[in-house]
Amino acid sequence: SSELTQDPAVSVALGQTVTITCQGDILRRYYAGWYQQKPGQAPVLVIYGKGNRPSGIPDRFSGSSSRDTTSLTIIGAQAEDEADYYCNSRDITGYHVVFGGGTKLTVL
Amino acid sequence: QVQLQASGPGLVKPSQTLSLTCTVSGDSISSGSFYWTWIRQLPGKGLEWIGYISYSGSTSYNPSLKSRVAISVDTSKNQLSLKLSSVTAADTAVYYCARENGSGSYYLDYWGQGTLITVSS
Numbered sequence: 001s002s003e004l005t006q007d008p009a010v011s012v013a014l015g016q017t018v019t020i021t022c023q024g025d026i027l028r029r030y031y032a033g034w035y036q037q038k039p040g041q042a043p044v045l046v047i048y049g050k051g052n053r054p055s056g057i058p059d060r061f062s063g064s065s066s067r068d069t070t071s072l073t074i075i076g077a078q079a080e081d082e083a084d085y086y087c088n089s090r091d092i093t094g095y096h097v098v099f100g101g102g103t104k105l106t107v108l
Numbered sequence: 109q110v111q112l113q114a115s116g117p118g119l120v121k122p123s124q125t126l127s128l129t130c131t132v133s134g135d136s137i138s139s140g141s142f143y144w145t146w147i148r149q150l151p152g153k154g155l156e157w158i159g160y161i162s163y164s165g166s167t168s169y170n171p172s173l174k175s176r177v178a179i180s181v182d183t184s185k186n187q188l189s190l191k192l193s194s195v196t197a198a199d200t201a202v203y204y205c206a207r208e209n210g211s212g213s214y215y216l217d218y219w220g221q222g223t224l225i226t227v228s229s
Contacts, residue, residue, distance in 0.1 A: 030213065030214065031213040031214075031215075033213075033214070033215035033216060035155075035216070037155075041221075042204055042219040042220065042221050042222050043155065043204075043216070043219055044219070045215060045216060045217050045219075048209075048213060048215035048217070049212055049213040049215065050213075054217065086154065086155055088155070088157075088215075088216070089214065090214050095168045096157070096168060096170065096171070097145070097157040097160070097208070097214070098157065099154060099155045099156070099157060100154075101154050102154040102155070
């Protein structure tokens with residue numbers, strides 16, 4: 001299967017650590033990308049490959065993967081981290097792109 | 109710095125063909141291991157991949173939209189185009205163009221700002 005499954009909503013207290021997960025059999029083959037989307041804005045890449053951060057992404061964002069699950073961790077969550085987070089990957093054919101359903105992160 | 113700017117008509121009538129353009133700056137659309145991609149987001153929903161055209165000119169489309177979609181590039185203008193035929197209200201969405209980087213792994217590293225398309229008579 002090429003489906004990617006995310007929890008619909010996650011919350012974290014300000015300054016605490018939160019992990020958002022993305023699960024799918026295809027992740028045994030491909031690394032996922034992680035995207036942050038704030039209301040009314042385009043998604044922004046925050047993690048790619050084996051836990052790489054694009055320039056400009058704070059180092060409180062990190063990524064890891066194990067077997068069929070990839071994780072996005074925010075250490076010391078800030079108010080500005082409140083957003084929707086999506087994972088994506090190529091599918092089993094290698095030619096199509098799939099997205100997880102997204103996780104709405106609330107910072108309390 | 110790569111920038112993408114999507115543009116379109118804003119409003120399209122049902123059964124017509126939606127045409128969008130994405131102008132790329134800061135990089136040549138024909139260079140590198142890149143896949144020039146269209147993605148949409150229905151109101152209040154998640155991201156849906158529409159398709160891409162690769163650096164070599166090959167295309168790949170979402171199976172659910174394949175019969176209605178065509179993606180092309182104009183290298184002279186450094187532009188990416190999307191045509192979606194026989195639109196209905198269900199095609200109302202924000203449409204994004206993006207660059208998928210295929211070096212090492214696959215990820216969408218640059219996104220346009222998105223353009224809202226409403227299908228209504």
